[in-house]
Amino acid sequence: MNQHSLFKNRTSVLATMHQKERVIAPIVEQKLGIKVLVPPDFNTDVFGTFTRVVKRRGTQIEAARFKAEKAMAITGETLAFASEGSFGPHPLMPYVPVNREIVIFLDKVNNIEIVGQELSTETNYSHQLVHSVEEAYSFAQRVGFPEHGLVIIVGDAAIVQGEVIKGITTKEQLFDAVKFCLNKSSTGQVHIETDMRAMYNPTRMKNIEKATLNLSEKITQVCPECSWPGFDVVESQKGLPCAFCHLPTQLIRSVIYRCKKCAFSREELFPHGQETADPSKCQYCNP
Ligand SMILES: [Zn+2]
Ligand SMILES: [Zn+2]
Structure with missing residues (x-):
C-alpha cells in the first residue's frame, strides 16, 4: 500500500482511554506511515458513554470529530484519529442487534476529514x-x-x-x-x-479494527488527477437493467467518485460486478 507523502512520518494523536490503540495504532503505523500517540488521562467519558450516565452529544460522526479535535487541542498535534461506536436494532431486521463503528481521521493542516466504517451483526450487545x-x-x-x-x-x-x-x-x-x-x-x-467499552469487549474491538482498515483504504485511495487522499464514492445511481426485459430496476447501476480537492469525478459502472439485475428484482417482470 502506498503511504501518502502528506502524512508520512507525521505524528497523530488518538483520542481514546479504552485501549483502542491496540487495534488502531498497528494499522495506522504500518499502512499509512503515521506515528500514533495516546494522550495520557484523556477522558472521553465526558463525550458520552454506553452506560448512559452521560448522554452522547450529536451524531456518531460529530461525537468522533469532537473527540479528535479535543485531542489535537490538548496536545498541539495536527493529525488525529478517534472512533465512536453505536449499537441498536438492525435497520432491516429489528430483532438483530447491530454494531456500527466509525473511525475518523482529521488533518488540520490540509483540512482533510475521512471516515471509515464497519457495520456488523457480530456483537454481544444485550x-x-x-x-x-x-x-x-x-x-x-x-x-x-x-x-x-x-x-x-x-x-x-x-x-x-x-x-x-x-x-x-x-x-x-x-x-x-x-x-x-x-x-x-x-x-x-x-x-x-x-x-461495550472496547477494552472489555473483544468482539467490538474486532469491529473497530475492521473500521480502521476501511479508513486506511479510503485514505490511500487517491485522486487520479491531483493525488489528494480520500478519493471516494459520493453518490450512486439506480437503474441496473433487468436481465429479462432490460428495463431499469431500482438496483445500483453506477457510483460516482469525486475528489474533495480538485472536484475531479469518475463514474464507475456496475460497482457490484453484475451488469444485469435478477428479474425477481424487476418491477415489470415481478411487480
Ligand atoms: Zn483531485
Ligand atoms: Zn424485467
Whole structure:
C-alpha cells in the first residue's frame, strides 16, 4: 500500500482511554506511515458513554470529530484519529442487534476529514432485568463472559440514578455486584448489560479494527488527477437493467467518485460486478 507523502512520518494523536490503540495504532503505523500517540488521562467519558450516565452529544460522526479535535487541542498535534461506536436494532431486521463503528481521521493542516466504517451483526450487545445471581450468571454465559465484561445497574436503566458497577470480568465480581445491587433495589430486580467499552469487549474491538482498515483504504485511495487522499464514492445511481426485459430496476447501476480537492469525478459502472439485475428484482417482470 502506498503511504501518502502528506502524512508520512507525521505524528497523530488518538483520542481514546479504552485501549483502542491496540487495534488502531498497528494499522495506522504500518499502512499509512503515521506515528500514533495516546494522550495520557484523556477522558472521553465526558463525550458520552454506553452506560448512559452521560448522554452522547450529536451524531456518531460529530461525537468522533469532537473527540479528535479535543485531542489535537490538548496536545498541539495536527493529525488525529478517534472512533465512536453505536449499537441498536438492525435497520432491516429489528430483532438483530447491530454494531456500527466509525473511525475518523482529521488533518488540520490540509483540512482533510475521512471516515471509515464497519457495520456488523457480530456483537454481544444485550441487556436484561434479573432477580437473582443465578439469572445473572445465565445471562453472562450467553454473552461471552468473562472475556466480555458486564455492567450491573440498580433498578431501571432508563432512569439511571442509583448504583452502576462497570467492568465486571470475574464470577466473584459478578456475584458480589448482583447481591450488592439486589440489596439496594426497591423492586427486587437489577439491570444487567454487556460492557461495550472496547477494552472489555473483544468482539467490538474486532469491529473497530475492521473500521480502521476501511479508513486506511479510503485514505490511500487517491485522486487520479491531483493525488489528494480520500478519493471516494459520493453518490450512486439506480437503474441496473433487468436481465429479462432490460428495463431499469431500482438496483445500483453506477457510483460516482469525486475528489474533495480538485472536484475531479469518475463514474464507475456496475460497482457490484453484475451488469444485469435478477428479474425477481424487476418491477415489470415481478411487480
Ligand atoms: Zn483531485
Ligand atoms: Zn424485467
